[in-house]
Amino acid sequence: MRPAxxxxxxxxxxxxxxxxxxxxxxxxxxxxxxxxxRAQRERVMARPRGPELAEVSDRDAAGVPVRVYxxxxxxxxxxxxAHGGMWxxxxxxxxxxxxxRLAATTGATVVAVDYRRAPEHPWPAAVDxxxxxxxxxxxDGDAGGGPLVVMGDSAGGHxxxxxxxxxxxxxxxxxxxxxxxxxxxxxxxxxxxxRTLATGWGLDVDDVAWGVEGWVPDPGMRARxxxxxxxxxxxxxxxxxxxxxxYDPLRDEGDAYAARLVEAGVPVTHRREPGxxxxxxxxxxxxxxxxxxxxxxxxxxAALMESPVV
Numbered sequence: 001m002r003p004a005x006x007x008x009x010x011x012x013x014x015x016x017x018x019x020x021x022x023x024x025x026x027x028x029x030x031x032x033x034x035x036x037x038r039a040q041r042e043r044v045m046a047r048p049r050g051p052e053l054a055e056v057s058d059r060d061a062a063g064v065p066v067r068v069y070x071x072x073x074x075x076x077x078x079x080x081x082a083h084g085g086m087w088x089x090x091x092x093x094x095x096x097x098x099x100x101r102l103a104a105t106t107g108a109t110v111v112a113v114d115y116r117r118a119p120e121h122p123w124p125a126a127v128d129x130x131x132x133x134x135x136x137x138x139x140d141g142d143a144g145g146g147p148l149v150v151m152g153d154s155a156g157g158h159x160x161x162x163x164x165x166x167x168x169x170x171x172x173x174x175x176x177x178x179x180x181x182x183x184x185x186x187x188x189x190x191x192x193x194x195r196t197l198a199t200g201w202g203l204d205v206d207d208v209a210w211g212v213e214g215w216v217p218d219p220g221m222r223a224r225x226x227x228x229x230x231x232x233x234x235x236x237x238x239x240x241x242x243x244x245x246x247y248d249p250l251r252d253e254g255d256a257y258a259a260r261l262v263e264a265g266v267p268v269t270h271r272r273e274p275g276x277x278x279x280x281x282x283x284x285x286x287x288x289x290x291x292x293x294x295x296x297x298x299x300x301x302a303a304l305m306e307s308p309v310v
Contacts, residue, residue, distance in 0.1 A: 009247065010275030010289030017286050018247075018277060022200050028086075029210045033119060037089050044093050047285055050100035058092070061136035064129045065114040067092045069103040076107040077146035077305040080137050080175075082130050084154025084182075084279065086211025087118045098153075098281050098294075105298040108149070108305055111137045115159065119214035123227060126155075126215070130163045138173060149304055150175045150238075153281050154250070155211065157183025161229040161257070168236050177304045179241045181297055182278050183254050185230040187212050187222040191252035201247045203278040208249070234260050239267040241300045245276035245293075269300060 009015045028036045055070040079102060083095040092114045103110045115129035130152075138148050152160035157180035164178050189209060198205040216222050225232035230253055240261050244254035251272065258270035273280065273293045284291035 008275055009277070010273075010293075011287055014275070014277065014283070014287035014289055017283065018200070018202050021202050027204070027210075028207045033088050033117075033214070040085075040089050040094055044096075047097060050097035051104040053100060053103055056100075061111070061113075061133045061140075064132045064136070065092070066133055066136075067096070067099070067112045067114070069099050069110040069112070071103045071107055071109075074107065075109060075146050077149065078109045078111060078137050079103075079106070079149045079151050079179075079301060080130075080134050081110055081112045082115065082126075082150075082152035082156030082159045083112065084152070084156045085117070086208060087126060087155045087215035088211045089117070090155075091117075095153075095282070097284075101284070101294065102151075102298055102301065105295065106302040106305060108146075108301065118211065119217075122214070123216050123221070124162075126159050127162045127166065130159045131166060134163060134167070134175065138175075147305055148175045149177045149179060149301060151179035151181070151301065152183070153181040154279065155184055157181055157254075158185060158229070161185060162226065164237050165226070165229060165232050165234070175238050177239045177241065177307075178237070179243075179297070179301055179304070180254065180257070181243045181281060182245055182248055182250055183242070183257065184208070184250055185228060185257040186253040187216060187228045191256060193252040194249045197247060197249040197251070201249065201277050203249060205249045230257050230260065233264070234266065235264040237261065237264070237266050239304075241269045241297075241304070243270075243293075243297055243300070244272045245278055245280060246272055246274050247276065248278035250278060271296070 054072045057068050059066050059068050083090040099110045099112045113133040115126040150160045194205045242258035244251045261268045280290040281294045284294050
């Protein structure tokens with residue numbers, strides 16, 4: 001069930017986008033992964049590429065494909081980025097514009113991870129790949145250098161959170177900070193916003209459930225702390241920026257994870273973007289308000305790069 005009104009969204013352009021998305025049509029469950037991926041590629045091809053940078057190159061990170069974005073010769077740090085897409089869609093091209101904007105705005109080298117996707121590669125393949133890319137970026141001086149931040153949106157935020165938990169438990173070097181934007185943290189999809197915002201806000205909960213089913217086919221696993229970080233012990237993790245959106249069905253689980261981190265003594269910057277929807281980082285060409293929300297996230301990352309804690 002969903003509220004019928006969209007007049008509290010952040011700007012008229014975002015309102016028009018959400019209302020258009022409410023038009024009847026097949027769900028991702030009905031379409032299947034291959035068709036949804038094709039449709040996403042078509043949308044990406046129609047979108048402006050983003051800022052020109054000094055270097056953009058596809059690399060091999062110990063067996064994991066990555067794309068490295070360098071804004072210039074001065075290295076201000078490295079951001080390892082995991083894209084969203086319900087663990088099933090999304091790739092280096094779907095978030096190329098986001099990564100270009102991130103690198104241009106922060107001055108950081110960005111390493112985007114082309115992790116393996118469900119349903120072909122279920123849990124924990126994507127976490128393994130993100131971990132490999134983080135280790136590669138931290139050890140390969142040519143990859144980036146400087147302070148290391150790990151970042152992801154939606155399912156990518158979820159993968160980054162799990163990667164940080166695994167790095168902590170392994171007792172190895174940790175990133176200086178984690179940045180989670182509209183993250184999945186509870187794969188049981190049990191918090192209130194998954195019901196109050198279930199359909200009609202650009203991301204339907206059944207679409208997320210479809211992605212969960214492909215990535216973690218066994219329902220009995222979904223509340224495990226190595227699958228849903230909301231159920232993990234989170235002490236000892238890197239400082240965090242957690243940004244959620246008011247009209248996102250994943251809002252409550254992102255807010256709850258930020259609260260858990262605070263309770264565990266982890267330094268946290270937490271912001272719920274008012275009038276915003278899920279996936280706003282990729283909506284900058286649609287909505288000026290979404291573009292501004294994205295710039296605030298990039299400013300958060302830039303501030304982390306300047307912090308002596310990172």
